[in-house]
Amino acid sequence: MLDLFPDSTSVDGGQLSIGGVRASELEVAHGTPLVVLCEETIQARARALRQAVGDGRVFFGTKALPNVAVLRLLLSEGIGADVASSGELAFARNAGLGGGDLVVHGNNKAEVLLAEAASVGAPVVLDAPDEPALAAAAGVRQALVRVTLGVDADTHEAIRTGHHGSKFGLPPDQARAAVSEALDFGLDVMGVHVHVGSQLADFDAQAETIVRLAAFVASCRDELGWVARVADLGGGFGIRHHPADEVPEAAELAASAATTARLAFVEAGLPQPEIWLEPGRCLVGRAGITLYRVGSVKRLPERTWVAVDGGMSDNPRPQLYDARYTALSAARTDEPVDEVVSIAGMHCESGDVLIDDVMLPSPRRGDLLAVPATGAYTLAMASNYNGVPRPAAVLVRGGSARLIRRRETIEDLLRVEVE
Incomplete structure (x- = not known):
């Protein structure tokens, strides 16, 4: 799977790094969803x-x-x-x-x-x-x-x-x-x-x-x-x-x-x-990954739903083009992948599914997921569906990350409204 990630990707002690920066550190500094470009x-x-x-x-x-x-x-x-x-x-x-x-x-x-x-x-x-x-x-x-x-x-x-x-x-x-x-x-x-x-x-x-x-x-x-x-x-x-x-x-x-x-x-x-x-x-495309934070995990008889804090508002390609993606548990890469799950977005649509089936270490709330090959047509097609602000983006190299697009705020969304 790492063949899908940027050239500078590495894994050490269970932690995924891009451009010499740990995904977990990027999440702390910039929040999620976050587009990381190498x-x-x-x-x-x-x-x-x-x-x-x-x-x-x-x-x-x-x-x-x-x-x-x-x-x-x-x-x-x-x-x-x-x-x-x-x-x-x-x-x-x-x-x-x-x-x-x-x-x-x-x-x-x-x-x-x-x-x-x-x-x-x-x-x-x-x-x-x-x-x-x-x-x-x-x-x-x-x-x-x-x-x-x-x-x-x-x-x-x-x-x-x-x-x-x-x-x-x-x-x-x-x-x-x-x-x-x-x-x-x-x-x-x-x-x-x-x-x-x-x-x-x-x-x-x-x-x-x-x-x-x-x-x-x-x-x-x-x-x-x-x-x-x-x-x-x-x-x-x-x-x-x-x-x-x-x-x-x-x-x-x-x-x-x-x-x-x-x-x-x-x-x-x-x-x-x-x-x-x-x-x-x-x-x-390959230069980018998207980081998401796992929220609810629902283990149903039919399938296990793992919900993340983004979805079709930051990547509509699965809905538009039947695009297939995969994911990696960014802070648990050294653990066995022992459960097949489906990654759902947070939006009010049954079709808001990022990944139908993927093997992960048994997911839990708070996990950090990395979806590779998302550098193209994600931010470009992002929307504010459900009033969700669009994500931030960083450019990484040599152990440092530079913010190249700030995260939208609710105030940004309200600024264009005329009362």
Whole structure:
């Protein structure tokens, strides 16, 4: 199970440590639920992906974890950011990212977002038939066009994006028309963008998409006299959330994507493009764990329920995507795992279940549980359901922990109310 935890994880005397800091010490200092992120793990994944793409570019999918400190850390490793809202753009700008470090996305971009992209000189990925005109009117100078090529990825239906009928991108005929119109408006159309889905466990769907993408660009050359300089292949590389998951290393998938794209373009009679990738989960997912404090323990004939002080308000992925997780008793790692239990959240929903079945040392009130592989799409999707404040987050390294997001308070929740 420790293979799911951050690189700096260790166990000593029954105590789990991340980045040289004991989980029990983090709980005392910062409370629970608490998201703990390992700086070394993020840096290692960033370096591996940059190496995999060669002379291409890597942009972090900010939606996975919009946090100023994390974006600043990634920028120090040469990683930019793709953003899909004014809020995400604000996170990136506060982290020090400039226009050349950014790619602006969205299937329904507000005019204010287009204007903000133009003001910082960021390229915009055109995603709708009228966006060339809107982008030009907003002063956008550089653009890519997102094309949907009809490949069904082997992943949960809620996170497939490259299939026919997707809300994202444009089918080839409309995408080609968008390229033509953007050129007519004087935009520098740098290239094309594709994305087939998230949590990809193999390369098949992306390989097929890349071959189709090269054919699409060749058709643009033949019909419009335009050739893409950039091939943005999106992201979606998966990670392991559960011991039974089989997922290749993201750097392997990234290298395969870059190599396949370069070869496919050459075979289509096109110059090799600059490769851009937009990974999110694989940069921060394994770097994070969530700590919970056990409350009630109910041993029923049907199952044993172990309730924790968080749940679907800090990690809705089990409910949204049938995501599977596991857990470790963070201060009792040297004890036998002798009971199968289900980890329930504290919310007023029967479906608020974090983990259906996991083996733990016989749980008791006050235990500290660590759920690994929660660095991505947990804080980003957190809510205030049941009036629960969202958790704090810390970045750990070399025996110290730095608070990078304070815990919300009830006062924070009331501050936006108007009486």
